Amino acid sequence: MDYLVLALILLGVLVLGTAGLVVPRLRRRPAPPEQVRAPEQPQPPTTAVEERPTEVVVPPVDVAPTAEPTAPPAEQAAPPVEQAAPPVEVVVPTEVEVPQRPVLEKPEPTAGRLVRLRARLSRSQNVFGKGLLGLLSRDRLDEDVWEEIEDSLITADVGIDATREIVDRLRDRTRVLGTRTAAELRTLLATELVTALDPELDRSLRTAPKDGAPAVALVVGVNGAGKTTTCGKIARVLVADGRSVVLGAADTFRAAAADQLATWAGRVGAEVVRGPEAADPASVAFDAVRRGIDLGVDTVLIDTAGRLQNKIGLMDELGKVKRVVEKHGPVDETLLVLDATTGQNGLEQARVFTEVVDVTGVVLTKLDGTAKGGIVIAVQRKLGIPVKLVGLGEGPDDLAPFDPAQFVDALLGTEPLGSDA
Template identity: 75%
Template sequence: MEYVVAAVILLVVLVAGAVGLMVPRMRRRELPPTDTAPTTTLERPPATVEEQPVDQAPPLVVPPVADEELPPLVVVEPEKPALEQPEPTAGRLVRLRARLSRSQNVFGRGLLSVLSRDHLDEDAWEEIEDSLITADVGVEATQVIVERLRERVRVLGTRTVAEVRAQLAEELTSALEPDLDRSLRTAPHDGRPAVLLVVGVNGAGKTTTCGKIGRVLIADGRTVLFGAADTFRAAAADQLATWGERVGAETVRGPEAGDPASVAFDAVKRGIDLGIDTVLVDTAGRLQNKVGLMDELGKVKRVVEKHGPVDETLLILDATTGQNGLEQARVFTEVVDVTGVVLTKLDGTAKGGIVIAVQRKLGIPVKLVGLGEGPDDLAPFEPAAFVEALLGTDA
């Protein structure tokens, strides 16, 4: 009996000990994790003013502020770039003479070295002919110039280099037909602006030259508006707009790959509405042997003429293209009746004799010449100054 009682007491003690061990463990599980324990749960953000109990956070009240106590509103407008002032065109060709004289390696010095000989025999005259032909004067024009120069030397008995140089300068100037009208018709008339259509082949520097022509006109006191009718190249319209922004001229443009004739028409209409002096329409470059593109150019001109006649159609020619430029001029003349030539890239090693060839073959005057990459490196063409720059002063 005593053993039974002892066993019961031992069992009770064991059960009580087991319960005592389990209770602390259960309580520890209910406790929140300590600060050092990692957690992956998101904490709830603090309650807003509206969510908090009224007795804890009263609503925020902002007192009204009188208008006179508010600081004045300051609107900061972006600074507009300062407008550039193009150089005056009077005497510009003379100022650019140093750049033009670089061409005399081809056109001038070779001739003067031959003409400075004590005796001009047949071989010497053949060298002179070769020099002129190499300079893209053209075979027919070269024969006329050399024949006239030979006759003058024979009749006048010229001996000094200075005299021969002066006679050569006179013959070359005469071949450039100084009496041709080289003025640009840029004055508004009949209640509308003068319209200048700029045409040319790809790569002749047409859009850049169009921008430079605008600067020439602004330098001479004209107001100008550009029409970006080259819709095949978005970069062309952007480039023309940049030229306009520099001098405060507006640019009318259309959607990419849109109708060029429509853009040209809108540009002239805009010029009429604003009372602009001159509208310059830049057309897309095209090869002269592409019939479809040339027909499109004719359409541009016809649509523009619904406002009135086109005053000038300027053909942009690259002086380095040589006699190929002559063929370009011929085809463009047949399509849009070119009234003047702008000869670009005459600096460096350009062959300036193409000026003579174009005028002799087509009767189209060269009105402007480009002598560099600067924005004002485009000058009105002056035959005498042109020849003097080509021949140089070192005889």
């Protein structure tokens, strides 16, 4: 029995001893991965690996390498946020500086404008210069030639009565004087055309203040004649001649008319009096004159709504505008804007407007786009109304005071034609 117990004890000791040898070897197998990380450790223990292998598996050193690479990106991400702020600060001042006061323009002087714009009459020059001078320069001026001359003048809208008078005078003078050279023919034709334009008519614009009150100019015309644009150009003519101006936007039926007039006025520093859309035009015109009196300006320029001359109600309304304005004093100028390309139709327009508002002068626009420059003669001969301003282009300073001699000189061209006669 004692031997049996002793054998069991020895067997237990052997089992425990064997287990003691096997277990450390099994625990020692994770050591190779830890030995790979060992170079990162400042003091890699070689002996401790066998005694306490589990303490090496999760060292705090393993957290440090992963924590250290994440810190620099956080520090590098900060600068882009700080760099994004300056562009926002730059945008704000630029938005504030966008609305700037427009720079006032200095209109071109009116003296000599017609001479500078003479090239714009090229289409009419073909009729008067090349056409008429070429006919007059022929070796023999028979009835057929004189009929051609008449046709040329009528085609240019000179008018039948004015054409016959011009041709009769030309025939008499060429027969009596025996004029044959190109230079003499040009001078002869120029004299007759200037005479037909009646150079004695008063073409000055009455825009000077009187008795402490501003002069009042009313601008009228049919639809599509370019009246509001012309009104803005007239304001530039007055400013160029040293006048201070207030504009009245009495065209209350066309929504863009007041804005268009305000744009023109803003370029020269003039003030615009306007009312709500569809307001009474006479009321706006009255307020404009009163504002001009308060400011002490030289001229009040009133733009009225375009209207057809055969619309009785609209023409009566135009008469009302004039009567209301005259409560401040008489209207000094009533300027009728005519489109030169309408030809003889402009004569009927002028006649009706004259009966309603007593037109004192004509502004003839778009002369640069037509060969019918003779309409200037027809308007004056038919109605006795002087042409005071002519439009020769779309530029802001392409409106010129009308001078008969300069106009005829431009029509006939720089040099006499037909010198081969």
